[in-house]
Amino acid sequence: MPAVSSRGRGRRTISEPNMVPFIDVMLVLLIIFMVTAPLISPSMIDLPSIGKAAKQPDVVIQIILGKNDALEMKVKENSTPVTLSSLAEKVQQAQKKSSTGAEVPNTAVVISADKTVKYESVVKVMDTLQRAGIARVGLSVQLVN
Numbered sequence: 001m002p003a004v005s006s007r008g009r010g011r012r013t014i015s016e017p018n019m020v021p022f023i024d025v026m027l028v029l030l031i032i033f034m035v036t037a038p039l040i041s042p043s044m045i046d047l048p049s050i051g052k053a054a055k056q057p058d059v060v061i062q063i064i065l066g067k068n069d070a071l072e073m074k075v076k077e078n079s080t081p082v083t084l085s086s087l088a089e090k091v092q093q094a095q096k097k098s099s100t101g102a103e104v105p106n107t108a109v110v111i112s113a114d115k116t117v118k119y120e121s122v123v124k125v126m127d128t129l130q131r132a133g134i135a136r137v138g139l140s141v142q143l144v145n
Helices: 020-039 087-096 121-129
Strands: 003-005 012-014 060-065 069-073 076-081 107-113 137-139
Touching: 012 137, 060 087, 060 121, 069 087, 087 121, 107 121, 121 137
Parallel strands: 060 107, 107 137
Antiparallel strands: 003 012, 060 069, 069 076
């Protein structure tokens, strides 16, 4: 029953929230969590081992995306400027360059970009390479100055 105040001219009821049901619910939830917590078994994560890792690429072709979207292709120590339209053709030619003239099966293409380059430019380069059928395209995590 609400309390009644007799100040002033008439009677007013003072409404206060009843906290007892709230406390009862919270205590029941606390007991449920305390009982069920020890029953939950920790999940196991299957991490890859060293033996399962893929073989390192034989040839790494590095595409360097510099300031002002200037593209440069670097194979071993040789560096040549390229345009976006001729990029796929140049990469495919670099993949085929070997002593026998056959395509090197384990070739990776790594894209390195300047930190001021827009992400859109990097995606365009990746898209161009993947549309040309180049399988292993990755991003470098090293900063290019």
